[in-house]
Amino acid sequence: MQIDKNALVSLARCKRYHTDTVREALLNLLAPWGGIGFLVKPGQNVLLKPNLLAAARPEEAVTTHPVLISILAKLVQKAGGRVLIGDSPGSDDAKTVYKKTGMLAAAEETGSELIMFDRIYKKDYDRNRGKRGFELTEALNQVDVIINVAKLKTHPLTGLTAAVKNTYGCIAGKKKGRMHYEHPLPDDFSRVLLDVYLAVKPAFSIIDAVIALEGIGPRKGKPRNTGLLMASSNAIALDSVAAEITGFKPNQVTTLNAARERSLFGTNLSELQIVGLTLEESRVSNFDQGTSSAGKIGSLVARYPRAWFRGLRESRRPYPLIDEKICNSCGVCADNCPAQIININEGIPDIDQDCCIRCYCCVEFCPQGAVELA
Numbered sequence: 001m002q003i004d005k006n007a008l009v010s011l012a013r014c015k016r017y018h019t020d021t022v023r024e025a026l027l028n029l030l031a032p033w034g035g036i037g038f039l040v041k042p043g044q045n046v047l048l049k050p051n052l053l054a055a056a057r058p059e060e061a062v063t064t065h066p067v068l069i070s071i072l073a074k075l076v077q078k079a080g081g082r083v084l085i086g087d088s089p090g091s092d093d094a095k096t097v098y099k100k101t102g103m104l105a106a107a108e109e110t111g112s113e114l115i116m117f118d119r120i121y122k123k124d125y126d127r128n129r130g131k132r133g134f135e136l137t138e139a140l141n142q143v144d145v146i147i148n149v150a151k152l153k154t155h156p157l158t159g160l161t162a163a164v165k166n167t168y169g170c171i172a173g174k175k176k177g178r179m180h181y182e183h184p185l186p187d188d189f190s191r192v193l194l195d196v197y198l199a200v201k202p203a204f205s206i207i208d209a210v211i212a213l214e215g216i217g218p219r220k221g222k223p224r225n226t227g228l229l230m231a232s233s234n235a236i237a238l239d240s241v242a243a244e245i246t247g248f249k250p251n252q253v254t255t256l257n258a259a260r261e262r263s264l265f266g267t268n269l270s271e272l273q274i275v276g277l278t279l280e281e282s283r284v285s286n287f288d289q290g291t292s293s294a295g296k297i298g299s300l301v302a303r304y305p306r307a308w309f310r311g312l313r314e315s316r317r318p319y320p321l322i323d324e325k326i327c328n329s330c331g332v333c334a335d336n337c338p339a340q341i342i343n344i345n346e347g348i349p350d351i352d353q354d355c356c357i358r359c360y361c362c363v364e365f366c367p368q369g370a371v372e373l374a
């Protein structure tokens, strides 16, 4: 088969996070490219960039599973690469996140280096329509190859968070919140996410959907065993396939809308080469898409020009509400609200809804899952 690198999306069945099962699935996943050697040359520094949103246990399905990272690290090492593992968690301290998510153990087991994304380098990304300045982690300058290892989850702002959005973790620390504040609307924020992906330029992307997160992701949702690993060198194509498999309509994933708007290759499924499993074999029935900003009235958005529906869609976007029975008054939501509109009054967070930009950082970061959407 003649391979078009930009169009190839590989799908593999992987029913559980058992070492042998994941290894076999990963080898199947990489087979269309001829194995990991197409990506890694001896002596190269290779960054594995998982989704480490928060200090969550692997079984919560909030973060990329450590078994996948371990097996991938061993494959890279076998090809002669030196493995670095890193991400910039949204709110929690990175060391705590690395420990709780199993990344520390994965690094120790494989002799990989865990790195911090705490130093910044400024990069101007030229997207032909004006430059966008990013404060990316300096760690990107230390590596020759970036492998983006995302987790498949729903997201109230973007519909899905998968390969494109995972690169947002390369923005250093608290700067991520500021970008939410500067670009509060889902469409505009998704253009930023796309620019980050294009600036970071991972050589390869993998989506961990062995156990995905459905419902109110990306932190509070329900783990769902979809039994899939997916890969492509084109994260836009990969996300298009992930969206199709989980039943999202074409316009419901806002990062894909941003790619379509710029005529980037990968949003048209009929132009992709999907191998390993067919779309039909991979489809996840009744995937709970949650209350996504696009998904809630997705059929309208899909049928009509998006600009016409901006007002309607904005009015329908849900607001965050605190479940006082679950909240333990930790203050993480207040510390990480980009708009700084959460005050803790007598132990209960009070959200100034008039000023809320509905970025849903509070939903993402609440360790108790106490922030509802209504």
Ligand code: SF4
Residues within 6 Å of the ligand: 322, 326, 327, 328, 329, 330, 331, 332, 333, 334, 349, 365, 366, 367, 368, 369, 370, 371
């Ligand atoms: S809502 Fe969540 S993050 Fe905010 S104070 Fe309560 S438990 Fe902490």
Ligand code: SF4
Residues within 6 Å of the ligand: 320, 336, 337, 338, 339, 340, 341, 342, 351, 355, 356, 357, 358, 359, 360, 361, 362, 363
């Ligand atoms: S209250 Fe929540 S959704 Fe509203 S601006 Fe703050 S973090 Fe974002």
